[in-house]
Amino acid sequence: MPRVRRLTIATVVLAALLCGASPARAGDESLRQLIDSEVKAGWAKKSIAPAPKSADSEFLRRVYLDLVGTIPTHDETVAFLADKEPKKREQLIDKLLADPRFARQQANVWDLVLFGRNPGNIDATRKRDGFKVWLTKQFAEGVGYDKLVRELLQGEQAGSELFQVQFRNQPEEATIAISRIFLGTQLGCAKCHDHPYDKWTQRDFYGMAGFFVRIVIEEATAGNVKTYTVAEKASGEVLFSGAAKDQKPGKKGDPVKPRFLGGNDLDEPPTPKDAKEPTPKAGVKLPKPPFSRKQKLADWVTATENPFFAKAVANRVWAQFMGRGIVHPVDDFQAENKPSHPELLNALAERLTANKFDLKWLIREIVNSEAYQLAGTGSVTDTLPKHFERARVRPLTAEEIVLTLRTATSYESTGKSDDQSMSPNEYFMRAFGEPMNGMGDFQGSLSEHLFWNNAEQIRVFARRKKGNLTDQLLAATDPWEKRVERLYLTVLNRPAKPTEVAKFVEFIKSDAKPDGRVEDAVWVLLTSSEFRFNH
Amino acid sequence: MNPFCRTGDHLSRRAFLKGAAVSGGGLVLPNWGGLAHAKTAAEIASKAKKRCILLWMNGGASQIDTFDMKPGRPTGGPFRPIQSKVTGLQVCEYLPKVAAVADKLAVIRSMQTHSPDHPDGIYHMHTCYKMSERTPHPELGAVIAKYNGDLGSDLPTFVRMGSCGNAGAGYLGPAHEPFSLGRDGKLGSFSTPYLADDAEKKRADLFRFVESEFAVDHKAEPFASHRTAKERAWRLLRAKAVFDISKEWPTAKERYGDSDFGRGCLMARKLVEAGVPFVEVGQENYDSHADNFVCHKANMQLLDPAYSGLLTDLSERGLLKDTLVIWMGEVGRTPGINNRAGRDHFIRAWTTVLAGGGIVGGQVYGATDADGKDVKENPVSEGDLFATIYKALGINHRAKHLTGVRPVWLTPEGSQPVKELLG
Numbered sequence: 004m005p006r007v008r009r010l011t012i013a014t015v016v017l018a019a020l021l022c023g024a025s026p027a028r029a030g031d032e033s034l035r036q037l038i039d040s041e042v043k044a045g046w047a048k049k050s051i052a053p054a055p056k057s058a059d060s061e062f063l064r065r066v067y068l069d070l071v072g073t074i075p076t077h078d079e080t081v082a083f084l085a086d087k088e089p090k091k092r093e094q095l096i097d098k099l100l101a102d103p104r105f106a107r108q109q110a111n112v113w114d115l116v117l118f119g120r121n122p123g124n125i126d127a128t129r130k131r132d133g134f135k136v137w138l139t140k141q142f143a144e145g146v147g148y149d150k151l152v153r154e155l156l157q158g159e160q161a162g163s164e165l166f167q168v169q170f171r172n173q174p175e176e177a178t179i180a181i182s183r184i185f186l187g188t189q190l191g192c193a194k195c196h197d198h199p200y201d202k203w204t205q206r207d208f209y210g211m212a213g214f215f216v217r218i219v220i221e222e223a224t225a226g227n228v229k230t231y232t233v234a235e236k237a238s239g240e241v242l243f244s245g246a247a248k249d250q251k252p253g254k255k256g257d258p259v260k261p262r263f264l265g266g267n268d269l270d271e272p273p274t275p276k277d278a279k280e281p282t283p284k285a286g287v288k289l290p291k292p293p294f295s296r297k298q299k300l301a302d303w304v305t306a307t308e309n310p311f312f313a314k315a316v317a318n319r320v321w322a323q324f325m326g327r328g329i330v331h332p333v334d335d336f337q338a339e340n341k342p343s344h345p346e347l348l349n350a351l352a353e354r355l356t357a358n359k360f361d362l363k364w365l366i367r368e369i370v371n372s373e374a375y376q377l378a379g380t381g382s383v384t385d386t387l388p389k390h391f392e393r394a395r396v397r398p399l400t401a402e403e404i405v406l407t408l409r410t411a412t413s414y415e416s417t418g419k420s421d422d423q424s425m426s427p428n429e430y431f432m433r434a435f436g437e438p439m440n441g442m443g444d445f446q447g448s449l450s451e452h453l454f455w456n457n458a459e460q461i462r463v464f465a466r467r468k469k470g471n472l473t474d475q476l477l478a479a480t481d482p483w484e485k486r487v488e489r490l491y492l493t494v495l496n497r498p499a500k501p502t503e504v505a506k507f508v509e510f511i512k513s514d515a516k517p518d519g520r521v522e523d524a525v526w527v528l529l530t531s532s533e534f535r536f537n538h
Numbered sequence: 539m540n541p542f543c544r545t546g547d548h549l550s551r552r553a554f555l556k557g558a559a560v561s562g563g564g565l566v567l568p569n570w571g572g573l574a575h576a577k578t579a580a581e582i583a584s585k586a587k588k589r590c591i592l593l594w595m596n597g598g599a600s601q602i603d604t605f606d607m608k609p610g611r612p613t614g615g616p617f618r619p620i621q622s623k624v625t626g627l628q629v630c631e632y633l634p635k636v637a638a639v640a641d642k643l644a645v646i647r648s649m650q651t652h653s654p655d656h657p658d659g660i661y662h663m664h665t666c667y668k669m670s671e672r673t674p675h676p677e678l679g680a681v682i683a684k685y686n687g688d689l690g691s692d693l694p695t696f697v698r699m700g701s702c703g704n705a706g707a708g709y710l711g712p713a714h715e716p717f718s719l720g721r722d723g724k725l726g727s728f729s730t731p732y733l734a735d736d737a738e739k740k741r742a743d744l745f746r747f748v749e750s751e752f753a754v755d756h757k758a759e760p761f762a763s764h765r766t767a768k769e770r771a772w773r774l775l776r777a778k779a780v781f782d783i784s785k786e787w788p789t790a791k792e793r794y795g796d797s798d799f800g801r802g803c804l805m806a807r808k809l810v811e812a813g814v815p816f817v818e819v820g821q822e823n824y825d826s827h828a829d830n831f832v833c834h835k836a837n838m839q840l841l842d843p844a845y846s847g848l849l850t851d852l853s854e855r856g857l858l859k860d861t862l863v864i865w866m867g868e869v870g871r872t873p874g875i876n877n878r879a880g881r882d883h884f885i886r887a888w889t890t891v892l893a894g895g896g897i898v899g900g901q902v903y904g905a906t907d908a909d910g911k912d913v914k915e916n917p918v919s920e921g922d923l924f925a926t927i928y929k930a931l932g933i934n935h936r937a938k939h940l941t942g943v944r945p946v947w948l949t950p951e952g953s954q955p956v957k958e959l960l961g
Contacts (some may be wrong), residue, residue, distance in 0.1 A: 123672065176672070189943050335943050380755040396758040441674065441709025441941035447761040447767020448712030449694060449774065453728040454773055462732060503751060510744050523733075523741040530745065532761040532767070533752045
């Protein structure tokens with residue numbers, strides 16, 4: 004059965020390519036249908052009962068956060084919940100994918116993938132507004148992922164160079180990062196010894212490092228601002244001297260020819276005997292080398308034939324929305340780590356390749372599937388359900404928390420939106436930046452909760468200020484029950500249960516002056532688990 | 539008379555009113571509610587895991603001017619050694635009180651380490667791994683907090699004052715991150731609630747209601763982690779009184795010396811007494827590239843009463859056998875004296891000191907040569923030191939964790955606990 008299906012897909016893809024039409028809706032099965040049939044087949048094999056379809060409010064909040072990085076407003080919530088159109092979810096997805104905030108959210112997600120919270124050469128890479136502007140532009144213009152990665156590896160477009168500045172003078176670090184992020188392969192173990200269980204040896208590692216050893220990061224200072232250029236020398240080799248435990252001071256190694264991972268040695272013209280490296284001069288940029296290893300690597304990584312590239316990104320984008328990669332961890336493709344749904348992964352990779360690596364197209368398909376739209380309720384307690392039988396749970400990032408607090412409390416309406424930055428400042432980053440342990444498990448911390456409880460920077464969202472949510476609730480004249488319902492629709496994007504309404508009204512009325520109580524009620528919802536996570 | 543308790547176990551009335559329980563051994567117990575289930579207070583105290591205090595000599599103290607004197611040698615400097623309580627162990631003349639408690643000390647004179655500067659040295663001596671590895675190793679305090687701490691207690695499990703480590707909780711995760719106190723015991727940022735007590739309580743109750751409603755249908759682990767961390771923060775805010783040493787200080791300063799560092803040491807004693815498994819107290823500043831002797835004489839005059847006072851206090855309260863006290867900096871200092879009467883960084887042969895926590899006191903482990911330029915016998919690496927510390931505290935020094943897909947161990951391969959120190 005699977006082989007027939009794959010053949011069908013391949014035929015469809017081939018036919019579509021020949022016709023020049025996007026294969027998304029053509030042929031037997033759209034990708035979203037294929038996703039659902041594969042996931043359902045997985046459940047059947049394990050006799051798993053999945054969660055039901057998500058409620059509208061659950062889906063609404065989840066898809067807003069995943070696509071635009073913030074929650075819907077009260078009015079958007081009410082309109083969606085009241086809409087009787089059977090295709091309203093699909094239409095909402097189209098609307099959000101066309102929203103300019105989608106590009107910003109994608110840029111935030113991928114910035115975290117490319118740099119993490121503690122990038123190398125942090126003095127240069129900590130503040131990377133120029134990079135983020137470049138990255139957002141790529142997503143806004145719908146640049147194909149293969150072109151985007153190519154630009155990152157070339158580092159020639161203004162803003163893109165900062166990615167490689169992380170690895171300045173550290174070709175080994177570049178090797179590890181680029182293999183992990185773009186090829187889904189953990190090469191790091193093979194730096195110091197042959198990989199203990201995977202097939203990679205040190206020669207494979209240093210073969211890849213050969214592509215980065217000639218890279219030079221040039222620095223120019225104009226006033227206070229440093230700018231960087233990714234340049235490349237015409238010579239320079241990686242010297243390999245054996246396992247790390249056998250090293251002794253003064254032990255020189257032998258040069259290693261660059262080799263594509265799992266592939267052939269680089270076909271390189273020999274350096275002419277009388278070639279000399281130009282002397283670096285201040286203010287003068289290094290000329291382009293006659294043969295660029297950097298370009299060859301960029302070509303190879305992003306080629307459609309590259310055996311790792313498409314699967315790695317398809318897996319990563321799947322994990323972005325479904326919680327867990329089909330290969331998990333998302334950047335650990337190896338023989339011992341089998342994909343949970345191998346045919347699905349192949350289909351995602353093939354179709355993405357056929358669609359010119361258009362990530363927006365892939366996201367549209369994933370988010371329209373029934374699998375993505377499952378409820379977050381259910382008996383399975385896993386954060387990231389293994390068989391995608393329930394929606395995954397993820398904490399909001401620091402970036403999302405800042406934006407969501409603003410949206411939930413109508414912060415813009417107070418007219419004071421400039422003094423609180425729209426991207427997380429140092430305090431927000433410290434409290435919310437890195438909430439996971441080494442294995443990716445979420446951990447609540449003292450510093451996060453002391454911040455929630457006592458920081459003025461949080462209180463400013465809940466405290467009454469003309470125009471904000473607390474002010475609107477206090478200034479309204481309808482009964483408290485109605486106002487509490489509005490509170491829930493605004494902050495949690497769902498109708499309140501009768502028990503919740505009763506409890507909140509009792510709380511607010513327990514004081515003759517309701518100002519403090521309404522502020523506290525808003526605060527309680529802002530710091531709740533329901534708000535803190537996307538589920 | 540209740541057959542299960544003795545007079546000494548009865549709670550002092552004042553302590554009761556303060557909401558703390560004091561055992562016969564003087565141990566202030568967290569979680570007052572827990573007492574109701576135990577037969578005696580002493581039983582709870584004995585179940586508590588071992589604790590640790592790190593006295594961090596920021597900048598790197600000179601071993602030749604403190605615990606590894608070289609009288610008469612060209613590298614010896616102007617200070618003279620004095621005989622300590624222990625035959626064969628001499629210390630600097632400016633550490634007379636420490637000399638009097640030398641029977642508690644295990645002086646390791648043969649430290650041989652690998653990170654010579656401050657950022658890398660601080661990292662290496664807090665995590666026993668090199669900073670250049672770019673792996674998020676946890677500090678000593680985070681490891682002890684995780685293995686010997688109780689996340690259900692009122693107080694943080696990893697407390698520090700003054701100069702300290704730069705690695706944080708690493709791959710162990712934010713649940714074990716350090717909690718900073720100001721030198722005067724003032725709590726770090728965001729430790730003061732802006733609501734009055736009763737409004738806080740009402741707000742907290744509403745929060746618990748909202749959470750219990752949500753938990754009916756949502757059972758994934760992160761939600762529980764979020765809730766318990768919030769309760770932990772609230773408990774800390776209610777237990778803030780423990781950090782107030784102003785009543786005890788006027789008498790205690792006779793013993794600890796009237797200095798910031800002395801106050802820090804008293805605070806450390808109070809906190810381990812209350813069950814905090816790890817407290818770090820930093821002393822400024824030993825980085826004497828110039829005027830080494832002026833600097834060290836001044837620092838030792840603060841170190842002497844505080845260090846000895848802490849050990850004596852812990853011992854008198856019966857806490858020393860369960861509390862490991864570590865004295866160390868990030869590097870040692872050169873035997874050679876430079877042209878500014880200073881000593882520079884030196885990692886080939888230097889000294890750390892362990893006391894309490896089951897460490898065999900009154901001994902010297904390892905030796906340096908006549909001028910202190912190299913280790914003569916029994917070199918101790920960062921990994922060996924940490925293995926010894928973890929073993930003393932009942933922690934497996936080869937415990938394995940994962941950071942991403944990479945396995946990491948608490949100490950590097952080949953690290954061995956020093957048997958002579960552990961007895």
